[in-house]
Amino acid sequence: MAKPTTAEIILEHKVPINIITAQVTSKGGDYLVDIPDEALETVVNAFRKKGATVTLPKLIEIDKEKCFSCGACVSLCPVEAITVVEDKSVDFDKEKCVGSTCSACVEACPVGAIKSVKQNNSELANNTH
């Protein structure tokens, strides 16, 4: 029977883990979670110690030189991280973006201004097991 891994980590480290998406079966699950920045290393290592495979999704980055604010990306974003502001510029909210696990906007840009980029925690990202 599967163990309550996530609950154990929350209790052990007293970190609020926000589950964004989850696919759970009796054999285990696939989660996309949001963790406070300060707790990143602790929580990632805790999951790995308990046998989970952890990958850090890449961030989405907009090349401001290429972008001319057409807005083609806006309607693809499922979390409304992309909006059109007062002066009709396209604005991108890093906090709301769920990164390369989604990437719905990347294909929509007619000038390839949207890319997935590695996070600064590249060491953590590479140590998967």
Place this chain on the structure above:
Amino acid sequence: MKRLVESSGVEVTFREVDVVTTGTFGAMCSSGAILNLGHSDPPIKIEKAWINDVPIYHPGAAVDLYIGATSMSERQPFEYGGGHVIEDLVSGKEVDLKATAYGTDCYPRTHVKTRLTKDDLNQFYLLNFRNCYQRYNCAVNGSDETLYTYMGKLLPRLRNATFSGAGELNPLMNDPDYETIGIGTRIFLGGTQGYVIGEGTQHDPQNRFGTIMVRGDAKQMSPDFLRGASFTRYGTTLYVGLGIPIPILNEGLVKKTAIRDEEIFTNVVDYSVPRKDRPALAKVSYKELNSGAITINDRRIKVSSLSSLKTARKIAGTLKSWITQGEFFLTGPVERLPVGSVFKPMRQTAETLFVASVMQTAVTCYANEEIRAIAERIVTRSVNHIIVVDDGDKLDGIVTSWDITRAMAEGKTALAEIMTRRVVTAKPDEPLEAASRRMAQHNISALPVIDAKRKVLGIVTAEDVSKLLGR
């Protein structure tokens, strides 16, 4: 201008305003550039040409070429095309030219390879045969799969919508009877001064879908207003920045240039329908489109603009400053754009084939049957596909002769265990081309044909298609 008319009225505005500038920056596929390379030594009469691996058209003579915005690179198709070549040249970059020829007595050379910048060219003129659509559709996708179209990425089941056009800022929308626009009208084009040289192809003034044909010196243009672009899995194009100043010659033009987004309507069209005339699901205004979401049948759908309103405003503003600083002088048209043009469909001398006229009777079975029985049916009826139905003849699944062979090898006996339940289907009123494309995209060899209630009407196979369409 719109605000002035609303606050002060037509008469006051007519006295105070001389010119209204307009602008738009959108994907304009019917665009390209004519260039003359100059002659080589020995001279060549070009037959085929490529710039940065993008096929370039040779429309005539020896060294006159036309870069079409939608032509795609042979090395990086869908990523780099004619539009990108034009942007690179305009930016001052060096490009690689390759050309071949069949050779003549007076043009003995058969191959040439060289590098060029825009300054090496004689003429380098933007020559766009359809630009500045007065307005355009709003696109949605009613099917179950994501579509990649010239209206961008459309999510299934109406999960998003896209539109294009500057709305109340669009040049033709501000002078819809073309009182001031025609052959010889000086305009803002790609960052420099250009000219309208006539109506564009597919000009449809009676339906407010007017277009213009334009020309301008690309050597003077800027990549701020001319950008190569590509729509994923659709093709490449060119974003063109265009603006037209409208002289306020009479009170009628005051009223016309006061037009607002909420007065400009367009249809929401389902692009999943593979026909020339696609169904319109609703009518929306440009105000609703620019608000970020539209409502269809009580459902809020997020909308993306494909054209840049930010850049359109910049163009109108730049044109205004050119005029006020005495750098740009308005011209009257030599001949106004026609208002009576009719936009016809293609004459077709061969009949379109539809799935219904081509489909065969489906061989069916029930899900509770044994694999052995299915194997026998495959042999006696001489088919490769058997459609699984329920007792109301509705589609349950499909099983192929390959599925059966593998099942027997693995010792399975129940059909329910091996049949495919997620079936890709066809509609009887679809063109055969659409069914053929769907089979190729999913790498399958047959489609059950079903009606709106999922009742099985027949089957169409890749074999039938290749016999009829010849591939």
